[in-house]
Amino acid sequence: MSQRPWWSPGAGDPVSRTERAAQLVDALMKVPVLDTLRSRRLCVETALERLGQRLSVAEFDEKKPHLVEMVKVFGGVPEGWRELTGAVRFLAHYDLPSEQAAALAVGPAPHLGDSEQRRELASLLAGLDRQNVPELERIFAFAAGDGFGPLPASVRTAWEAYELLENCNVPPDGVSRSVRFVQEVAYVVGPELGDALRQWLSRDVRASVDEGVEAMRLLDNVRRSTGRWREAAEGTAYVVVRLHPCEDSAEHVWLTCWTSTGGSWEPRQRDDRRLPLSDVPARVAALVDQEEARLRHHRGGVVLEFILPVDMVNTPVEEWPRAAPFGSAAQDAAFAAPFGMEYKVVIRSLERMDALHLHRVWNERWQVLTGGGAASVHRCEKGDGSQRQHLYAKLKQDPSIALMTLGSPPDDEAGRRELVLGLQVGLPVLLWAHEGALSDREHAVVHTLSDAGGWDALLDHVTRLHFSPGTRDDGREDAMRSRIAVLWDDPSRLPEVPESAG
Structure with missing residues (x-):
């Protein structure tokens, strides 16, 4: 079926084409x-490629006039809006605002409940915005989940946030994101309005399912999770970066990034690309x-983890700088702090993660x-790695060993052998100096914590040793370099389920 021109009212449509065009512009805003302008131009080019047509779209520096023109031109050809919003969804990485725009383009967006129910909710949410509900952004993020982006800055009110969530898919637990959002808003706005919102929610859920038992299950589910976004904000957040060598080029790697926030390990992939090694820090x-x-x-807290192959484990990733905090502004005065001064930075083993036959012993040592x-703790002296059989026997015969310090860096042959043997027997924690050997003082810190059973504090302390005074710091501001590397490898937190895992 061909698409009518955007300005043509649709006979029998509940919303005229003119109104839908205006709604689409507002959604794209x-x-x-x-x-x-550059992104809008790219969007137009992408949409035209998808359509296979050549159209003339006038450009404007201001966003809204440009969007009006885009909606007008693409609305005049069959499937124009569909392809335009498809290009927007792709460029926006399928965030909530782009999903809402796409829903408007292909027809009236699906809504929970009838129009009278929605009008009642709109009345209840009237006046609730970022100013009088300061938790709005956090509530939205909790209801939307990590799969969607944060609340757009242009969305100011609770009703606008609700409209975005209406058009989302329902998570596996069966509780729609918009239902969870209303419940959480009711949780923070006080008893009078909160009770009215909960009553509305109960009626809406009961009207949306056929069986009363199912309605009770959904309502119980959403009530049990009420307020968990406050807890999630206090858990540890992880940023996990995996660098995988490219077989066809030693100068390139595949970079994949996952993040997880809150009390449970739920990794979300944020990036996956091939790039030159020189571009990785940036x-x-x-x-x-x-x-x-x-x-x-x-x-x-935030932990930054690097999953690295053996050939790269001695890379001082904790020295890599953060981006300039204010961009190009005040760049000469700002300090781009190294990751190791901002976060707990640890290494994880790429090879062991892939070696499923070693996961049992790895889990045992982690326990x-x-x-x-x-x-x-086992301390390797310089050269211990040259006696592999003796070291392997020592580590296997003492199952209490969970941490080993290397006698030399993995760039050295003996240090590399010590590292590989430690991984092989399942040791979850390995420490070494980037150059030379760990000092007696650094060993003393590790042994003091282990003797006292202070394993919970160990990660805090050993990551603080990254930039402890040492031979790698000659006193110049731009010469501060990391002293030690920390491999801290938790087998319960794998970013991907191995393909052959049964």
């Missing part, structure tokens, strides 16, 4: 990726800033570390 810095923006209300028992 909420898509952040369309804020710049890309990681951009990903960290992106996650920091998403975590701006987070009150817990020694975290189970509250008597875990111990």
Whole structure:
């Protein structure tokens, strides 16, 4: 069926084409990726390629006039709106505002309940905005889930946020994101309005399902999770970066990034691309800033993990700098702090993660570390790795060993052998100096914590040793370099389920 021109009222349509065009423009105004002329131009080019047509779209520096022109031109050809919003969804990485725009383009957006129910809710939410509900952004993020972006800056009111969530898919637990949003708003606005919202929600859920038992299940589910977004803001957040060598080029790697926030391990992939090794630090810095923006209300700690192959484990990733904090502004005065000064930075083993036949012993040693028992430390002296059979026997015969310090860096042959043997027997924690050997003082810190059973504090302390005074710091500001590397490898937190895992 061909699409009528955008200005033509649709006979029998509940919403005229003119109204839908205006709604589509308003929806596109909420898509952040369309804020710049360059992005809007790219969107038009992408949509024209999808259509296979050549259309003339006048450009405007201001966002809204340009969007009006785009909607007008694409609305005049069959499937124009569909392809335009399809291009927007792709460029916006399928965030909520772009999904809402796409729903408007292909027809009236599906809504929960009837129009009278929606009008009642709109009345209840009237006047609730970012100012009088300061938790609005956090509530939206909790209801939307990590699969969608944060609340767009252009969305100011609770009703607008609700409209975005209406058009989302329902999660596996059966509780729609908009239902969860209303419940959480009711939780923070006080008893009088909160009770009215909960009553509305109960009626709406009961009207949307056929069986009363199912309605009770959904309502119980949403009530049990009420307020959990406050807890999630206090858990540990993880940014996990995996660098995988490219077989056809030693100068390139595949970079994949996952993040997880809150009390449970639920990794979400944020990036997956091939790039030159020289571009990796800047890309990681951009990903960290992106996650920091998403975590701006987070009150817990952040751990930055690098999953690296053996050939790269001695790379001082904790020295890599964050992006300039203010962009090009004040760049000469700002300090781009190294990751190791901002976060707990640890290494994880790419090879062991892929070696499923080693996961049983890896899990056993991790349990020694975290189970509250008597875990111990083994100190390698320089050259111990040259006696592999002796070292392997020592590690296997003492199952209490959960941490080993290397006698030399993995760039050295003996240090590399010590590292590989430690991974092979399942040791979850390995420490070494980037150059030379760990000092007696550094060994003393590790042994003191282990003797006291302070494994919970160990990660805090050893990551602080990254920039402890040492031979790698000659006193110049630009010469501060990391002293030690920390491999801290938790087998319960795999970013991907291995393909052959049964």
